Amino acid sequence: MKKFEKNSKYDGQVIGQILEAYKLAKKQGNHVLMWQQANLIYEFTQKYVFDVLWKKYGNILGNQEHRDDLIQSVWLKIFEEIEHYDSRKASITVFLFPWIQHAVTDYCSKNIWKTSPYYAKKISQIDDCIAWCRARGIEPTPNIISEHTGLSEKTVIVCMNIMQCKDTVTIDSIYEMEILDNKFRTPQEQAIYNENTKISNEILKRTLSDFExxxxQILVNLNAVNNRKMRNKASYREIALCLKREYxxxxxxxxxxxTxxxxxxxxxxYPKLVQI
Incomplete structure (x- = not known):
């Protein structure tokens, strides 16, 4: 993994002056000066931006299919927001960090169909089926698609949600694929994760018996199994003992x-739940 060093030329006062010149050039429609200042902003910030990307998102940045598009998305977001930066209030790195996170999360949300082989195959089937239905004047409902593809109706609905870029589904899938690091969730990402956890619990209650x-719960709740060194899952024997002890x-x-x-x-x- 490439390691980017700190930009020794960085100076908060200088970057503030460059940014003011950039804002003025943009306001006046002076595209030549604006481009020159944008290049200077890039020169002063690129080391930090790439350092954050490699440290936090090296998994996806190392994927050649996504690298260039992701980097472009990050810089587009930075230059969308850069004019709101005030060098008197914070360093440029403090300002940039949340926007880098935002750009990566947004990119992954919109491109989950590329990043998850499991969903990509099914989405391709569904997409073909939708085209087939429309060519024959048939309304491509989840039920109809299920009948023609052999996929369950629930799976069809999940895939159609992803195709529509519904963040509640896509962000959860991103974490499942370990593209984003759970340790660095933003408050917005954490809220989405919490909502997904709530949805998962509702699915379990609706689908399983109380005993199941x-x-x-014992299978995946490591704290429920003695106070020994934690392992990935409880054994059958430990589950039986815990059921006797706790219930x-x-x-x-x-x-x-x-069971x-x-x-x-x-x-x-529900493949994400079965993985536990």
């Missing part, structure tokens, strides 16, 4: 194993 929910339910390892199989089948239309 208890099993799945007074006596069961067998075979029952737990079969988890039943849960997987019931959640087959």
């Amino acid at each position: 929910i208890q099993v799945i 007074g339910i006596t069961t067998t390892i075979t029952t737990i194993k079969n 988890i199989s039943d849960i997987t089948i019931k959640l087959k239309d």
